Amino acid sequence: MTNPTSAMIVIGDEILSGRTRDSNMHHLAQELTKVGIDLKEVRMVSDDPHAIEGAVRALSAAYTHVFTSGGIGPTHDDITADCVARAFGRAIAVRDDARAILQAHYDRMGTELNEARLRMARIPEGAKLIDNPVSAAPGFIIENVHVMAGVPTVFETMVASVLPTLVGGKPLLSQSLRVFRGEGDIAGPLGELATDFPDLSIGSYPFQKDGVYGAQIVIRGQDGTQVDAAMTRLCAVFGE
């Protein structure tokens, strides 16, 4: 059985200009790995309608699930909802259930639900809302695309509420071994191991710190018995 595939779109000029360091990609990658959904591709695009629409269309067609991060707030540069609606040829307007969620939230806070805040109730036709217990403004799901906030605390909460609703695959198991030799010495035996275990992914990640160098060898796969067997052989070759 192969795992469901997925892709992510990180939206925002602030990421591409280097002003903000994205953390949502790394968080989602870890969470997807736990539930056995393979993250195959990530695209980071600017606040540009064509870039966002193009990425949504391309990735939605290519993968089982797509997750987006960013651009669903109340300000003029928050254009993700409109772009996603356009990518699927759907109308978009303020929706009553989303408005009610915002109204209740701002009533509680004694804040006015003004025109700008109401933008966050604009939801593409036929979309399903994603709960936002942090700051109320919902994300939404349309076709296979999950549209979520860019603020990390909100993004992470939305991921937590979305992932249990998706059918995962077998979680990827991994084992690793630190080998204190240069990658050039490891490469030969490692290549043979990779050939003998074609269902496993075997990676070598060099490190160099405080005068010590070597590589972290990581063996990943869905079949625990195979991962064990490969690790046993790896230890026989490189273990002390």
Added chain:
Amino acid sequence: MTNPTSAMIVIGDEILSGRTRDSNMHHLAQELTKVGIDLKEVRMVSDDPHAIEGAVRALSAAYTHVFTSGGIGPTHDDITADCVARAFGRAIAVRDDARAILQAHYDRMGTELNEARLRMARIPEGAKLIDNPVSAAPGFIIENVHVMAGVPTVFETMVASVLPTLVGGKPLLSQSLRVFRGEGDIAGPLGELATDFPDLSIGSYPFQKDGVYGAQIVIRGQDGTQVDAAMTRLCAVFGE
């Protein structure tokens, strides 16, 4: 004058599985902003030949410069050089100048230049080498694609040697103001400001920390006089 555009490809299963948190994208984004080259798109792809080739072809055709990170080491999972060669229909083989660089490096270290290490001297036909003062194995430039290492220290050194050779644009200037109000209150005036200064990019980045909330408003543009004028108006509206 518009700035040169660019894209980045981050290559590696370890990034997409969440095992490793990429830092090269954020570093490159900051460096490109300094020299006035706009980073328009980033793609993170797995160690899959089709994914790498496809991204190289698509981004090379769409942007002035492309930068890649990862997959040029000595182990079996380092397939970037081959994929880039294939993307451009070029032959790839061990090249004498690259071999000489490695030979000198390993001689100095008293290490054998074995078959695995020699893989790092495989360079696509017609490519120009990128110097690697950290660990010798060179990157390379083919057409408009700069192929660099994934290890952050090496990547950063390669970026430092490559960027001065590229024609940059006007560096993006930015000024920012922290406003301690909800984005929903800021959105209206901010949208008007964005309309009145169409050449500037005006972003709003909400924060919420230790019970205090608000948004960081960032005004970016190439024309310092315009950035100043917009910031003066912003302060008149939101400054204390």
